[in-house]
Amino acid sequence: MIALHAHKTLRSPSGNINLQLELEIGRGEFISLYGPSGSGKTSTLRMLAGLLKPDRGTITVEGYKWFDSDTGHMTPPQDRKIGYVFQDAALFPHLTVKKNLEFALPRHSDPSIIKELTALTHLDPLMDRLPDTLSGGQKQRVALARAVVQQPDILLLDEPLSALDAETRSTLQDHLLALHKKYDLTTILVTHDIGEIHKLSDRVVKLEDGKVVAHGSPISIFSHHQVSGKFQFTGEILRIDKQELIYVVSILINRDIVRVIASEDEVVNLKKGARVVVATKAFNPIIIPL
Amino acid sequence: MNSLKGHITGMQSEGSLTMVHVDLEGNLPLEVMVIDTPETVNYLRNGREIEVLFKETELILSREAIPNISVHNRIPCRVYRLEEGKILTRIYLNSEAGPMTALLPTTALSTMQLTEGTALTALVKFNEIMLASR
Known part of the structure; x- marks a missing residue:
């Protein structure tokens, strides 16, 4: 269980945004964060990752305090078991796909996970290629595999598929779901794509002006009609x-x-x-x- | 799609199944089975206004007022228009619960001798009905 009770004032060109997050996420859930630009979606991910310090509140993960403004404690990013994938794959350009994945492998951990992951995401034929020779979809597949090589408990995804064409996006969505299930991940995805939300998420959290304004199953959030048909x-x-x-x-x-x-x-x-x-x-x- | 208005008059739940009793306008009782319970959805409440939905292909028509068959959801109605196609015919019906349409094979039209004004009972099985709440 992730319990996020965090406040943060963000300064932006269009004025201040008061982030007041009250959010609980169950272990193993696939959550989509949805809302207009500037509503606090990326900041939510950054606070969970430890890249943005809340002004006040607590972040508790499986009973451990990752942040507590009362005691001043903040768990550093490297001690949080988190994988993060951005819209830009951000691979090391001078390393092959294989080396990029090996670089992410935590010390003393079993390297067989790389083989397992590359089979799951169909990366085997690309292992000796440099990132510059890969398509956008292939790069994101590597970025996704690299995030999971770190064996995170929580996978944070910030619009990782938004720059891809529909077919590539659909394939990557399948890979995402497979990884989420196989590695028992708790996944939090920022996306604007309602189809993607329906396909992937157990629950949608809708943010507006830094606050959670609604959450529920994709159908209950996006359909004005509640129909009993299962x-x-x-x-x-x-x-x-x-x-x-x-x-x-x-x-x-x-x-x-x-x-x-x-x-x-x-x-x-x-x-x-x-x-x-x-x-x-x-x-x-x-x-x-x- | 047929859409009639009504309100919930009672419910019997067993595990995750609920038999919902709905009274349509004109006090016509209907039984609807859903895979939900009052704990899982907020619209399963006694007295709650609800929409009852079923496809026009799911409607059974009988000339008997109380046909001796296993379908207990019965709505007395009257034909007010027929729209005849080569293989399908749409029957427009008026009832106290509101207007409905039924889609039948055109061959059924002559066997049942349906014409405008014919009084009928419309039947729909408990498992073919959906509930909707706005």
Whole structure:
């Protein structure tokens, strides 16, 4: 459990921001931080990483105080088991992929984790390459593997996929989920991409002006409608075809296209590209072993 | 999609399942099963106004007022329009709970001898209904 009760006044060109964070994150949760620029998302990550000192409050992780303004204690960044990935991969340019990963390996730890990670993130063919010869997506894959090589308990991700094209982003999201599960990480992702939030996170925390204004499941935060159907996904309308008296609506859900039968009142306000919730009862789907 | 308004009159929970009793407008009772309990969602409250949603393909129509079948959610209604396609026909229905539509195979139209004004019972199974709360 991470308990963040931290206050900090940040000075920015557009005036002061009063960060007043009251946030609890369960072990193993995948959390997305969502909110407008300047709402305090990156500062939240930096406080957790020990790169930004709160003015007052406490940060407690699994019962250990990482920060306490009353006693003046602050655990230094290197003693917090944290992996951090930024939008810019920030790899050492003169080291190969392999050396970049080995450099991050904590002393006295088993180097076999590198082999395991490179297999999981499909980096094996790139091990002898220098960062300059890699694509943006490949660099971020290395940055992600490097963060996990450090065997962190908490993975902090600051818009690591925002500069990538949709397909690369989707692949990296799959890698992220696989790593989160395999290494029992508590992951906190800053992102503006609502599709990404739905795909990855257990819970969204919405920040505005330095405060948590809402938190909950992605569907409860982004849908104005609460529907009891348990089989719920969000997707994007690809096409709407009228056939006989009904409409066949093709919807992209993650990387799969599903087709849903709809009546006119369901499609009347929808256009190609609209984001929608697709919901049905849990009683309808059947399960077939592969 | 059919959307009718009602309010919750009672609930029976068993594990994570709840049978929700809803009264539609016109005092028509309905049973709806959801995989939620009053502990997991805030809209499961007695007296709470709720929307009842079901697809037009899930509606069963009968000419008998109380058909002797296992579907107990019954809404008396009357046909006010038919929209006939080659293989599908949409039946527009009026009821005390509000307007509904049902999608049937066009062949059912002649077997059931449906015309404007025909009095019917609309039936929908407890597991085909979703609840929505704004």
